[in-house]
Amino acid sequence: AQKITQTQPGMFVQEKEAVTLDCTYDTSDPSYGLFWYKQPSSGEMIFLIYQGSYDQQNATEGRYSLNFQKARKSANLVISASQLGDSAMYFCAMREGTQRSGNTPLVFGKGTRLSVIA
């Protein structure tokens, strides 16, 4: 079963508008972390934002915010005031267990390609 589901293969947004990229996850572990990464055409993975399963507040990092709905098991990324440079692939990822737990890797969703239109 897929642990991370991103249902939007592609999204378009007008420059300066906000956009929400969807992510749902599946785990039975009470401790987990949720991540969003941006991958431009160059291929590098750029960390955007993190949300821990026990965090009470939704994470925010500049123009990025994470809409964490634990009961629904969703962790949507909201990008405000979109810029042309935001055009890229966006991946949602999860790590199960505590942040110091063993060798647990990040598991990625299939990604969403965001295109920002001028």
Next chain:
Amino acid sequence: GAVVSQHPSRVICKSGTSVKIECRSLDFQATTMFWYRQFPKKSLMLMATSNEGSKATYEQGVEKDKFLINHASLTLSTLTVTSAHPEDSSFYICSARDGDRINYNEQFFGPGTRLTVL
């Protein structure tokens, strides 16, 4: 933030040859390293997890004799694609984790290596 380098960034080789990809953590000691593979317009798929000084743990379906991983030091892991074939052409990304960090964002990605097998 921590820096992970990969070398080479691009490699083209003939079918049947072996290719070695290096992953280095430049300013921290990486007790654990992960190797991912990414096909065009696809997600990152975990290939294996390696710990310094021990054998790598391979994901199901990944041939350990074909993808040799060596994590001989705390700053270097290598992935060798042996007897490469065109279907091995892909983008390979390493990720390093610093076991001493308590920061949640402790998994850092290299810039990737694009392998093309002719």
